[in-house]
Amino acid sequence: MGPDSVPGPAVSWRKVLWERQPFPDNYVDQRFLEELRRNEGIRQYRYWAVVKEAGFVGQQLSCVAIFITLWLYMEQGLLSPEMLLWTSLISGLLGYGLHQVLISQEESSCEPRTRLADLQSATIFLSFTFGFSPVLKTLTESVSTDTVYAMSAVMLLAHLVSFPYAQPSPRGSLSINAALFASVCLASRLPGALHTFAMLSCALLVFALWPCLLQKIREKAPSHFTGVCVGVCIIGVGGLGSQSPGGAILLALALGSVTLLCPLLLVRLQRHKDNIHGPWDEAEIHEDLSRFIH
Amino acid sequence: MVLKIFFPQCCNRADSGLLVGRWITGHDSAVVLAVIHYPFIPSQVKQYVQQMQAQSRVELSVLGSWSLPKEGQEGMESFLRDLSTIFPQERWLQISRQMGKMGFTCQVLDRDQNGKVVQRAVKKEKKEVKDDNEGEEEQEEKEEEEEKVIFIHYEQRKVMLSELHRIENGIPAPKADPPSELSQMFETVANSQPLFFMDKYDDGPLKSTHWQSEGREASIIVELLKQASVPLCLLISWMLSIWTWICNLRIFSLYPVRFLSSKLSTCVQLSYRTEHMRALCSPKAAAGHTQFMRKANILVSFLVDVALGVLLMSWLYRDDHITALANTLVPAADHVAKELEELLQWLMGAPAGLKMNRALDQVLGRFFLYHIHLWISYIHLMSPFIEGILWYGGLSACLGLTFALSLLSDMVALLTFHIYCFYVYGARLYCLKIYGLSSLWRLFRGKKWNVLRQRVDSCSYDLDQLFIGTLLFTVLLFLLPTTALYYLVFTLLRLVVVLFQGVIHLSVDFINSFPLFAVGLRICRSYRLADGVKFRVLCDEPGTCLHLLMEINPLKCSTVVQTYRTPTYSCYPKDSWAALIKKLFVGELIYPWKHKSTKTE
Numbered sequence: 001m002g003p004d005s006v007p008g009p010a011v012s013w014r015k016v017l018w019e020r021q022p023f024p025d026n027y028v029d030q031r032f033l034e035e036l037r038r039n040e041g042i043r044q045y046r047y048w049a050v051v052k053e054a055g056f057v058g059q060q061l062s063c064v065a066i067f068i069t070l071w072l073y074m075e076q077g078l079l080s081p082e083m084l085l086w087t088s089l090i091s092g093l094l095g096y097g098l099h100q101v102l103i104s105q106e107e108s109s110c111e112p113r114t115r116l117a118d119l120q121s122a123t124i125f126l127s128f129t130f131g132f133s134p135v136l137k138t139l140t141e142s143v144s145t146d147t148v149y150a151m152s153a154v155m156l157l158a159h160l161v162s163f164p165y166a167q168p169s170p171r172g173s174l175s176i177n178a179a180l181f182a183s184v185c186l187a188s189r190l191p192g193a194l195h196t197f198a199m200l201s202c203a204l205l206v207f208a209l210w211p212c213l214l215q216k217i218r219e220k221a222p223s224h225f226t227g228v229c230v231g232v233c234i235i236g237v238g239g240l241g242s243q244s245p246g247g248a249i250l251l252a253l254a255l256g257s258v259t260l261l262c263p264l265l266l267v268r269l270q271r272h273k274d275n276i277h278g279p280w281d282e283a284e285i286h287e288d289l290s291r292f293i294h
Numbered sequence: 295m296v297l298k299i300f301f302p303q304c305c306n307r308a309d310s311g312l313l314v315g316r317w318i319t320g321h322d323s324a325v326v327l328a329v330i331h332y333p334f335i336p337s338q339v340k341q342y343v344q345q346m347q348a349q350s351r352v353e354l355s356v357l358g359s360w361s362l363p364k365e366g367q368e369g370m371e372s373f374l375r376d377l378s379t380i381f382p383q384e385r386w387l388q389i390s391r392q393m394g395k396m397g398f399t400c401q402v403l404d405r406d407q408n409g410k411v412v413q414r415a416v417k418k419e420k421k422e423v424k425d426d427n428e429g430e431e432e433q434e435e436k437e438e439e440e441e442k443v444i445f446i447h448y449e450q451r452k453v454m455l456s457e458l459h460r461i462e463n464g465i466p467a468p469k470a471d472p473p474s475e476l477s478q479m480f481e482t483v484a485n486s487q488p489l490f491f492m493d494k495y496d497d498g499p500l501k502s503t504h505w506q507s508e509g510r511e512a513s514i515i516v517e518l519l520k521q522a523s524v525p526l527c528l529l530i531s532w533m534l535s536i537w538t539w540i541c542n543l544r545i546f547s548l549y550p551v552r553f554l555s556s557k558l559s560t561c562v563q564l565s566y567r568t569e570h571m572r573a574l575c576s577p578k579a580a581a582g583h584t585q586f587m588r589k590a591n592i593l594v595s596f597l598v599d600v601a602l603g604v605l606l607m608s609w610l611y612r613d614d615h616i617t618a619l620a621n622t623l624v625p626a627a628d629h630v631a632k633e634l635e636e637l638l639q640w641l642m643g644a645p646a647g648l649k650m651n652r653a654l655d656q657v658l659g660r661f662f663l664y665h666i667h668l669w670i671s672y673i674h675l676m677s678p679f680i681e682g683i684l685w686y687g688g689l690s691a692c693l694g695l696t697f698a699l700s701l702l703s704d705m706v707a708l709l710t711f712h713i714y715c716f717y718v719y720g721a722r723l724y725c726l727k728i729y730g731l732s733s734l735w736r737l738f739r740g741k742k743w744n745v746l747r748q749r750v751d752s753c754s755y756d757l758d759q760l761f762i763g764t765l766l767f768t769v770l771l772f773l774l775p776t777t778a779l780y781y782l783v784f785t786l787l788r789l790v791v792v793l794f795q796g797v798i799h800l801s802v803d804f805i806n807s808f809p810l811f812a813v814g815l816r817i818c819r820s821y822r823l824a825d826g827v828k829f830r831v832l833c834d835e836p837g838t839c840l841h842l843l844m845e846i847n848p849l850k851c852s853t854v855v856q857t858y859r860t861p862t863y864s865c866y867p868k869d870s871w872a873a874l875i876k877k878l879f880v881g882e883l884i885y886p887w888k889h890k891s892t893k894t895e
Contacts, residue, residue, distance in 0.1 A: 124762070136765070136769065138651065140772065143772075174738065176764075180761065180764040180768075185768075
């Protein structure tokens with residue numbers, strides 16, 4: 001149908017404008033919009049699969065809660081820095097062992113880091129942190145407590161938001177840096193230089209090394225991954241509950257909404273999707289260009 | 295076609311005779327320079343004209359005839375008309391004037407191809423070209439012709455002495471452009487000076503009327519000065535060459551000495567004055583108007599400078615002023631040091647309620663306090679010698695006020711050297727911190743500066759890089775207020791000193807470069823610096839030609855100053871305000887007064 005009801009002559013209309021045709025320029029025939037496709041490439045989500053993936057987000061939230069719990073204990077003097085240091089060291093070694101076991105299971109040809117390089121990194125971390133801890137301790141002396149708390153909260157939030165949940169292999173610099181900044185701010189509030197050192201080592205463990213291990217577990221043993229996530233969430237809620245019940249309740253609510261409610265919303269709202277595609281979309285290159293590399 | 299004839303005012307009442315002058319090429323005009331009176335011998339006139347042409351290099355020729363018939367000279371008309379045959383010219387002017395009437399009448403005779411003298415053809419509305427006309431019948435044509443000749447009267451002496459400046463949009467135009475009619479006319483009159491030397495009381499074969507000088511200078515003193523000036527110039531040039539040779543000795547080209555002498559403004563001023571004196575005392579006479587003005591300006595400003603310096607000296611060495619100055623100098627330095635110490639103590643506390651990092655604060659504060667202590671010891675060590683230094687330094691004022699001011703600026707720089715040091719320390723620390731912070735901020739976001747492409751790119755860092763980078767970022771960020779405050783305080787102090795030095799330098803520069811002679815000339819003899827001309831209508835009667843009076847329009851004072859400024863190492867601010875503030879913010883060292891090197895001609 002055209003916009004003006006002119007019956008078409010014997011010549012058929014072609015969808016070109018560079019030829020003079022007996023039709024007006026804005027004429028369309030009955031094949032209008034036949035190339036329109038709706039909701040192409042839409043995925044069907046299954047609820048429990050999404051819940052399993054969302055567990056990762058909840059797990060990270062609980063990690064932050066665990067860190068804050070440890071800091072609260074240190075600040076109140078209930079946890080001594082030496083104890084924390086030893087615990088971190090041991091769990092670090094355990095984690096490292098597990099990591100190496102998981103790595104040896106794969107036969108990929110990419111260059112593995114040698115044990116020597118790992119030892120070197122660890123030495124650098126520890127010596128640097130130990131050397132700088134007196135300086136770090138006096139950093140926020142003159143800043144008021146509220147400011148410190150606010151800064152740390154903002155930074156931890158930034159860490160959670162920018163964490164690379166889907167693909168941890170390009171390392172998310174902003175998330176790690178934000179978490180470390182927040183931990184430095186909090187650690188400088190503690191009463192001694194050793195406290196600061198212990199807190200920073202713990203932060204390194206929790207925010208930098210733990211996601212690596214988790215990623216390996218997720219790749220190699222997906223069934224165990226879910227169990228680990230659930231375990232971490234429970235520990236987080238429990239730890240926070242020992243310090244402040246209100247916080248524990250809030251955390252539980254947050255975990256519940258992230259892990260259970262949001263996937264439900266996602267699945268339910270899929271049916272309201274209405275995307276249209278057609279030949280007017282931008283071209284996507286589907287060719288495999290790797291043949292030019294070899 | 296309008297014919298313009300430039301006629302000197304002194305010849306308005308001249309006796310009848312021949313007009314000598316020049317046709318201006320390319321334009322339809324003629325400049326009349328002199329009138330040679332009857333009786334004369336034509337061959338002598340031709341010889342004289344050729345001699346003058348050789349001397350003055352102006353294309354002189356006999357333009358025509360002039361007749362102002364007095365009683366008993368009625369028959370001159372035809373005689374003067376016949377002269378056109380004796381002096382072969384392309385065009386022959388016949389200008390005549392009646393006693394008692396203002397206007398002139400003019401006839402123009404042309405030569406056609408046959409060599410006969412013809413009247414100028416007049417284009418009427420019918421556009422007929424009439425050749426072959428003899429002079430008699432054209433009463434009406436003569437009237438039409440007289441309308442098309444304009445007489446422009448000029449005062450010969452003023453035009454001879456004046457210099458026409460070609461200024462377009464405030465910038466002096468280059469001389470390479472095809473010279474305009476006016477500039478050609480001015481040049482003609484200025485170059486025809488040999489023509490004007492013939493005095494009316496001379497006993498020569500020719501008598502002429504033109505501008506006469508009042509008589510050559512006969513004063514003995516002026517003659518003696520003129521005679522003495524050449525050996526004096528030679529002597530001064532010889533002394534200057536010895537001085538330059540001493541300055542160029544190898545021992546002075548060593549790096550520290552050369553560096554110091556380029557920084558001390560006294561040495562710079564000394565070298566600058568040497569240049570001036572050398573330009574002034576060169577034995578060659580000034581070639582051209584610009585050179586002459588340059589030399590005159592240098593001489594006058596030098597004399598004024600020395601006079602002011604001698605005035606300063608007479609004040610300084612009278613009534614023990616030097617001792618009084620020396621006695622106030624050391625207590626003033628002490629006072630400044632004490633003020634600085636109090637400032638540092640304030641900074642080491644909690645200044646203005648700002649949150650400073652205590653440890654860093656103490657470190658920086660103690661460091662600067664120790665410096666001040668060193669400085670005060672130095673001042674006390676020097677205090678016995680200060681009076682002597684001031685006494686000998688004051689002697690330098692006899693070379694000019696500019697030297698005394700430069701010496702003052704150097705002494706201020708030396709006395710506030712500790713402020714300069716503090717500023718450099720603070721600025722370097724701050725700059726390093728800002729640089730580190732910006733780089734680590736990029737690391738914080740996971741980006742890197744791509745030096746090749748000059749842009750910020752994303753980059754995947756290793757874990758240890760990230761860790762150490764974040765720690766350092768935190769440290770630098772929290773130490774920023776402390777460093778920034780110290781930097782701010784010392785920058786402000788340094789800016790005060792720089793401002794003071796800048797004022798001194800500006801005044802020195804002003805004395806050096808202001809063209810006093812040119813301004814004086816503009817005020818007293820304004821016709822010598824001409825910007826252009828203006829015309830006033832003298833006589834516009836219908837039966838005669840149009841008469842205009844040309845008056846010289848002098849240059850504006852601001853243009854005079856701009857054109858004749860002596861090029862100096864003018865101190866002007868190197869950076870614009872925005873660039874300066876940006877540099878202050880980033881922590882780059884600022885040297886706001888740039889010394890431009892003198893332009894070589």
